[in-house]
Amino acid sequence: MTVAHIQDISQYEGQNVTIRGWLHNRRSSGKIHFLMLRDGSGFMQAVMSKAAVGDEIFTRADHLGQETAVSVEGTVRADTRAPGGYELDVSGLEVVGPSADYPITPKEHGVDFLLDRRHLWIRAERQQAILRVRHEIIRGVRDYFDSRDFVLADTPIFTPSACEGTTTLFPVQYFEDTTAYLTQSGQLYNEANAMALGRVYSFGPTFRAEKSKTRRHLTEFWMVEPEVAYATLDDAIDLAEGLVVSVVERVLDRRARELKTLERDTSKLEKVKAPFPRISYDDAVKILHDKGMPFEWGGDFGGPDETAISDHFDRPVAVHRYPSAVKAFYMKPDPNRPEVALGVDVLAPEGYGEIIGGGQRLDDYDLLLQRIREHKLPQEAFEWYLDLRRFGSVPHSGFGMGIERVVSWVCGLEHVRETIPYPRMLYRLYP
Amino acid sequence: MTVAHIQDISQYEGQNVTIRGWLHNRRSSGKIHFLMLRDGSGFMQAVMSKAAVGDEIFTRADHLGQETAVSVEGTVRADTRAPGGYELDVSGLEVVGPSADYPITPKEHGVDFLLDRRHLWIRAERQQAILRVRHEIIRGVRDYFDSRDFVLADTPIFTPSACEGTTTLFPVQYFEDTTAYLTQSGQLYNEANAMALGRVYSFGPTFRAEKSKTRRHLTEFWMVEPEVAYATLDDAIDLAEGLVVSVVERVLDRRARELKTLERDTSKLEKVKAPFPRISYDDAVKILHDKGMPFEWGGDFGGPDETAISDHFDRPVAVHRYPSAVKAFYMKPDPNRPEVALGVDVLAPEGYGEIIGGGQRLDDYDLLLQRIREHKLPQEAFEWYLDLRRFGSVPHSGFGMGIERVVSWVCGLEHVRETIPYPRMLYRLYP
Secondary structure, rough: OOEHHHHHHHHHOOOOOEEEEEEEEEEOOOEEEEEEEEEEOEEEEEEEEHHHHHHHHHHHHOOOOOOOOEEEEEEEEEEEOOOOOEEEEEEEEEEEEEEEEOOOOOOOHHHHHHHHHHHOOOOOHHHHHHHHHHHHHHHHOOOOOOOOOOOOOOOOOEEEEOOOOOOOOOOOOOOOOOEEEOOOOOHHHHHHHHHOOEEEEEEEEEOOOOOOOOOOOOOOOOOOOOEEOOOOOHHHHHHHHHHHHHHHHHHHHHOHHHHHHOOOOOHHHHHOOOOOOEEEHHHHHHHHHHHOOOOOOHHHHHHHHHHHHHHHOOEEEEOOOEEEHOOOOOOOOOOOOEEEOOOEEEEEEEOEEEEEEEEEEOHHHHHHHHHHOOOOHHHHHHHHHHHHHHHHOEEEEEEEEEEHHHHHHHOOOOOOOHHOOOOEEEEEEEE | EEEOOOHHHHOOOOOEEEEEEEEEEEEOOOOOOEEEEEEOOEEEEEEEEHHHHHHHHHEEEEEEEOOOOOEEEEEEEEEOOOOOOOEEEEEEEEEOOOEEEOOOOOOOOOHHHEEEEEEEEHHHHHHHHHHHHHHHHHHHHHHHHHHHOOOEEOOEEEEEEOOOOOOOOOOEEEOOOOEEOOOOOOHHHHHHHHHHOOOOEEEEEEOOOOOOOOOOOOOHHHEEEEEEEOOOHHHHHHHHHHHHHOOOOOOOHHHHHHHOOOOOHHHHHOOOOOOOOEHHHHHHHHHHHHHHOOOOOOOOOHHHHHHHOOOOOEEEEOEEOOHHHHOOOHHHHEEEEEEEEEEEEEEEOOOEEEEEEEEEEEEHHHHHHHHHHHHHHHHHHHHHHHHHHEOOOOOOEEEEHHHHHHHHHOOOOOEEEEEEEOOOOEEEOOO
C-alpha cells in the first residue's frame, strides 16, 4: 500500500494509492459520490461509483459526516477540470474515526462562534492557506538574516523591568516574592548581543496588555528584531527594505496557490520593489495637510493618519525623523536637528499601516543617563544597559517587524486575529 | 575604504581594509603592539609597529582598555601561525568608543559574577562559540522539518489551563479578573494543528516554575514539538532519530571552529548515527539492576538513572513503553499491554540524560474522558481537546525536544545556563 500526500499527487498518476485524511465535504449524484478529501497537505476530489465499490461501501458513504477521518484507496487520474489537476477513482474506503454534527458547516458563521472553535476552524481551506503563508513569511525572514550571517540570539521573555512604561505590561508572579514582566521587545538585549556578535536578530513572542480592541492588535504576537553594530539609520532602512521585498517575493513565488485561495489581488504585492519611498516626518505631515486632514506637528500618527500617508504610495513607505518627544528614550537625536530622532517606521500600503519600527540607538552615555532620568525610569534596572555605553560604545541600529501585521497585509485580511493559530485578545484566551 | 568582516578576511589578502570592532586584548613587545581584535564575526590579531603608525598613534594604543571600540585600518597578510590564518598590519587606528576598567578580565571569575554581567560575558570567545552552535542547532531543526513539508504552527504562550498539573505553572494576571498560565508545552494545540495540517511543529519558549536548582533546568527554555497525524510510536521514534542525527552532523560540518574553541571531544559526536538503540522501559530497568542500582519497576527515572542507562550506549538511546501511571494523561496505552504507555524518551549519551520526550497520543474519546476525570482535570477546559476525538479522530504521535539540553550536550557543557543568552533560573532574572 502506497500512502500518498495530496500535495505530491502528480507523482502518482495512473497508480493505486491510499490517501489518509478527512472528508471535507461530499455531494452525490445518483450512483456517484464526489468526496472532497483533505489530508493536511492539500484538498482533492475522490470519485466513488457504486459500480466500482459495490453496494455496501457506497451506501455507507451516504452517511459519512463532515470531517470523518477516512483512509481512501483508489487510482490517480489526471483531470484538467479538477482544482489540483487530479482526481482519485475510489476502489475502497475505510472509516478511521467517525464524525457527526461537525459544528462548522459550509454556511456562514459569526466570528465569535468560529474563534470559540478555532481548533476546528483551522481545518478550513482559507485558514490553512493563511497559516501556510505565515510559515512562508517566517521562513523568508529567517533565511534573509541567516544568509547575511546574522546570529539568532534569543532574548528573554521574563524581564525584570519595563522597556517603555508599565501600563501595557503583563506581570508574572515569579516564585514567592518577585514580579517579572513579559517582554514587549527584545531590543535592549539585542543591543547587548550586537556588541558581542556584531549582527544579530531575535525572533519570538512579545506581549502587550493593550485594552484596545482594534483590528491591528493582539496581546501576544511574534516579532523579529535585527540589530547591527556600527550601522546607521540609513543602514537600518536598507535592511528593512531588503527584508520586506525578499519576503513578499518569496510568498508570491512559493505560495501562489494559497494567495489564490485567499482571493488576494497579487498585482498589489508585485509592486513591492526597492527602492521604497523614504520621507521625513515633516513630509508626512505635509501629505496629511494637503489631504485636508488636521494634524499638529509633534504628535504621533494614529491609524487613520498612517492609512492616509501610505495611500499616497503604491509600495511600503519609510517615514523617518519623528519628533524625539513622541519616541522612546533610547532613540538617538539627529545631530543636525536634535528635536527629531533618527527613528523610522515602515508603513505597508493598502491601509495596513506600520509593520516595522526602529532606528539608530542613543550611543552616548551621558545623554542616555539623562534620558533615563527624564523618563523617570529606575536607573538601577538599566545599569546593564548603560554598561553598553561604558565599555566600547559604537553607533548601532535595528528595528522590529511584527509578523502578524505582515501576514495580515500579505494575505489581504481584515483583522490580525486570523493570522495566528490561536489569537489572544482582551476577551479571548480560549481555546 | 573597504570594511571587512573578520570571518571573510581570506577574501582580502594583500588588500587594505578597515576592521570595525573592539579590542579584545593587547600585549606589547618593545616597538610592537599585538592587538587582538573582535568584530562579532570573529577574532583576529592586528600587528601595530611604531615605525608604521608613528609615535602618536603608537603611544595612544599603549593606554587602550579592554573592549575599547576601535576602527583599525591595515593590510591583510597571510600567516600560517595565526589562528585564522591571517593578520592585519596596522596603518591606522581610531577610537570609536572608550572603555576603562572592563570588569571581565582574563583572570578567573565566579559564575555569579559572570551571570550578573551576562550582557558583557557573551563577548567572550567561548560564549560566542556556544551561541553560534545554538543558532546552528536551531537552523538545523527548522530545516529538518521544513524540508519534510511540516508546517510551523505557533502555539499560544497564554493558556487558560494546565497541561500537567498546576504546581509548576507561572500565573499571569490577564487584565482585571482573569488568570492565564504560561505554556509548558504546545503539544495539545499541536494535536489540533496536526488534524488540520497533517504534519506540524511548534517552536517557541516554554516555562516551568521549578524550584529545583539543577544543572538541567531553566525556568524559561525553548522547545521544538512536531506532531504528525496518522503516525505511530515507531514513526515518532524514526522522526526523532533522524532529527538528532541531522542536527549533530550539521554542527560537526559547519561549526568545527566553535567546537574546537569549546575543546569538545568531537569523536563522541561522530558516533551519533542511526540506528539508535531502542529499548523498552523493562530493558532499561534491567540495565539498572545489572549495574547493582536499586530501582523499583513502576517509577520514573531520575537523573542518575538516566545517566546509568545512557552510559550503556555510545549514542542516544530511545527508551519506550513506560508505565502508564507515571506518564501524562494523554498517552495512549499499549493495546497489547495496557499497563505501559506508547511513550518514548530519548536519552543523550555522556550523562546528558533526556533530550526528547513524546509518543503516541490517546485517540479514543471515552478513554481520554476517563483519564481527564481520573487526573481530576477540569473537563470544561479540555472540551476543545476532546473535540479532536469527537470529529474524525486518527492515530497521531509527536514529541518535544528541549533546545538548551541539546546545546548543552553538543557543546559538552556542565550546565544549561550557558546555552542561552539570558538564562532565567530560580534566583536569576537580571540582566
